Amino acid sequence: MIELKNLTKTFRVPAGELVALRDINLTVNDGEIFGIIGLSGAGKSTLVRCINLLERPDCGEVLIDGKNLLTMKEKELLETRRSIGMIFQGFCLLEQRTVIGNICFPLEIAGVKKQEAKARAEELLSLVGLTEKAKAYPSQLSGGQKQRVAIARALATRPKYLLCDEATSALDPTTTNSILALLQEINRTLGVTIVVITHEMDVIDRICHRVAVIDKSEIQEIGEVSDVFTSPKSEIAKELILPSVKAVGQIKGGKKLRLVFDGESAFLPVVSDLVLDCRVPVNILAAETKEIDGKAFGQILLGLPDDDRMCARAEAWLQTNRITYFEEA
Amino acid sequence: MMISEITKQLWDNGILQLGVWETIYMTLLSTLFAYIIGLPLGVLLHVTSPGGIKPVKWLNAILGFIVNIFRSIPFIILMVAMLPVAKFTVGTSMGNKAMIVMLVIAAAPYVARMVESSLKEVPEGTVEAAQAMGTPTFTLITKVLIPESKPSLITGAVISMVTILGYSAMAGTIGGTGLGQIAVSWGYQRSHSDVIWICVLLTIVIVQIIQEIGTRIARATDKRIKQ
Numbered sequence: 196m197i198e199l200k201n202l203t204k205t206f207r208v209p210a211g212e213l214v215a216l217r218d219i220n221l222t223v224n225d226g227e228i229f230g231i232i233g234l235s236g237a238g239k240s241t242l243v244r245c246i247n248l249l250e251r252p253d254c255g256e257v258l259i260d261g262k263n264l265l266t267m268k269e270k271e272l273l274e275t276r277r278s279i280g281m282i283f284q285g286f287c288l289l290e291q292r293t294v295i296g297n298i299c300f301p302l303e304i305a306g307v308k309k310q311e312a313k314a315r316a317e318e319l320l321s322l323v324g325l326t327e328k329a330k331a332y333p334s335q336l337s338g339g340q341k342q343r344v345a346i347a348r349a350l351a352t353r354p355k356y357l358l359c360d361e362a363t364s365a366l367d368p369t370t371t372n373s374i375l376a377l378l379q380e381i382n383r384t385l386g387v388t389i390v391v392i393t394h395e396m397d398v399i400d401r402i403c404h405r406v407a408v409i410d411k412s413e414i415q416e417i418g419e420v421s422d423v424f425t426s427p428k429s430e431i432a433k434e435l436i437l438p439s440v441k442a443v444g445q446i447k448g449g450k451k452l453r454l455v456f457d458g459e460s461a462f463l464p465v466v467s468d469l470v471l472d473c474r475v476p477v478n479i480l481a482a483e484t485k486e487i488d489g490k491a492f493g494q495i496l497l498g499l500p501d502d503d504r505m506c507a508r509a510e511a512w513l514q515t516n517r518i519t520y521f522e523e524a
Numbered sequence: 525m526m527i528s529e530i531t532k533q534l535w536d537n538g539i540l541q542l543g544v545w546e547t548i549y550m551t552l553l554s555t556l557f558a559y560i561i562g563l564p565l566g567v568l569l570h571v572t573s574p575g576g577i578k579p580v581k582w583l584n585a586i587l588g589f590i591v592n593i594f595r596s597i598p599f600i601i602l603m604v605a606m607l608p609v610a611k612f613t614v615g616t617s618m619g620n621k622a623m624i625v626m627l628v629i630a631a632a633p634y635v636a637r638m639v640e641s642s643l644k645e646v647p648e649g650t651v652e653a654a655q656a657m658g659t660p661t662f663t664l665i666t667k668v669l670i671p672e673s674k675p676s677l678i679t680g681a682v683i684s685m686v687t688i689l690g691y692s693a694m695a696g697t698i699g700g701t702g703l704g705q706i707a708v709s710w711g712y713q714r715s716h717s718d719v720i721w722i723c724v725l726l727t728i729v730i731v732q733i734i735q736e737i738g739t740r741i742a743r744a745t746d747k748r749i750k751q
Binding site for chain 1 (some may be wrong): 656
């Protein structure tokens with residue numbers, strides 16, 4: 196279990212002081228994929244780097260399995276770090292070592308025998324599907340392949356935790372999906388607890404169980420992905436989840452209704468039924484539906500005509516069909 | 525330009541050949557010793573720098589200050605000033621032994637800055653990734669910083685070596701031997717310009733060879749270049 200308690204981190208910059216993290220409290224449970232989302236500059240990278248003390252917080256506690264990293268001696272800290280793998284946006288491989296040499300590196304550090312290290316590295320290469328690239332150098336690999344090597348390297352010492360700092364942000368959508376699928380597989384089969392830092396809601400939707408939304412150096416919202424997705428409470432979460440809907444908020448006209456699908460009814464042809472049953476012409480201003488944990492979630496923003504009677508009819512229909520909706524300002 | 529009798533004699537008596545050999549020998553030995561001192565110094569400068577892997581402000585400031593002092597004194601003055609040091613370390617202030625001491629004193633700070641700049645080329649992220657794996661500081665230097673900057677270190681060594689070769693020619697004016705000394709005492713002082721030009725030519729050839737070999741080694745060891 197990773198526990199962060201009252202973490203605060205301030206950077207000295209020429210213009211004075213920059214608060215990167217303010218009173219952060221969160222717990223990552225064993226076995227889950229925990230997402231941390233925020234816009235760039237929100238402090239999320241600093242936050243993940245505080246977990247293995249690449250960045251030392253000014254105050255607070257970083258507890259890994261109950262042990263406080265901040266009070267550890269150097270040697271103990273180095274050993275604890277071996278139980279926390281990490282991957283980066285820029286892959287950060289050793290350019291002068293082969294793929295297999297890169298994966299062996301953490302094992303060399305941990306003092307594993309050469310033969311043993313090589314066997315383990317080969318095992319990991321097959322896990323990430325790059326067996327034939329063992330002798331290649333990083334410069335000969337594509338971005339996705341480099342990240343696979345980085346994942347194999349991070350897992351070499353059988354860590355309990357894996358930190359991913361914008362691990363897919365430098366990759367194209369297809370490669371991103373394959374890397375996310377690999378992370379999910381690692382979580383499911385090896386039971387590795389994963390912390391994912393990203394600015395893309397898509398990454399969170401796809402693999403995370405719980406999510407923390409961070410903005411202005413503070414955690415704005417934290418909860419199950421499905422809950423945060425269907426009813427975002429903070430402004431920043433709304434912005435991240437439905438960026439397009441915010442934009443159309445300006446359109447003039449009649450009432451706007453936000454229909455929320457909670458995993459039960461998304462695939463019913465709600466809109467067409469509404470139109471046919473009530474004979475109300477509606478305008479779909481924005482829609483976003485997703486599959487999370489095998490259930491359908493989503494929101495549709497409908498623009499109704501500027502006619503009170505038609506609006507009342509549509510709302511009544513929605514109520515009788517037990518469809519959750521909110522009126523948008 | 526005519527090749528004068530004296531040039532022929534210098535060649536026939538093997539003085540020019542010896543000069544070439546002495547220049548190469550002094551350069552190689554001085555480079556070696558300059559790296560024995562300069563490499564750890566450069567590593568220390570990099571590691572203790574603000575934002576380095578183990579920042580030590582006062583140590584970095586002191587080392588940087590010393591290196592800068594030696595780097596700012598013109599070599600010919602430094603050489604004369606350091607004659608007592610040569611006398612103290614190798615027992616004489618004359619001859620090639622003493623010159624090598626002087627060359628090392630002059631070149632080590634230069635090498636240190638060369639090494640420092642090569643290490644700076646290793647991306648911060650690569651070092652951080654290794655730190656995240658729990659790599660101790662010393663291992664970080666020997667297994668990450670130095671191997672990752674190897675091609676750049678080799679290129680730097682070639683540049684240092686050529687600079688040291690240039691210094692070694694100057695050492696010819698205060699009692700060293702080699703091509704510099706031949707050019708000064710046979711060419712300049714006895715007004716045989718052709719001897720000077722022959723020495724220049726031979727120096728150019730040596731520099732070209734060093735450069736060529738160095739570049740090839742650097743390229744062959746760099747795994748970032750796609751094969």
